[in-house]
Amino acid sequence: MADVRVTYxxxxxxxxxxxxxxxxxxxxxxxxxxxxxxxxxxINLDFDDQGHVIGIEFLAASSKLPQYLLQSAERLDVEGA
Structure with missing residues (x-):
């Protein structure tokens, strides 16, 4: 199974x-x-120049995604992240 990177x-x-x-x-x-x-x-879907989905952005993420996913995500708001 492939790992999927999630940032928060x-x-x-x-x-x-x-x-x-x-x-x-x-x-x-x-x-x-x-x-x-x-x-x-x-929710925003991002596509590359060939039409492939490259990612999904979630605004108001804490109301859309499970807490376990946000807790395990790579944090962008923490210094040194």
Missing amino acids: DKTVDAAYVHFTDPQVRVNSARMYPCDPVGVGGM
């Missing part, structure tokens, strides 16, 4: 699930915003 910034309550090889830097060519009615918070 608690100060802005945003998480990102990366679907790319951690050793390869892939830039987003376009972003598709999803604003589900009644869910509260924004």
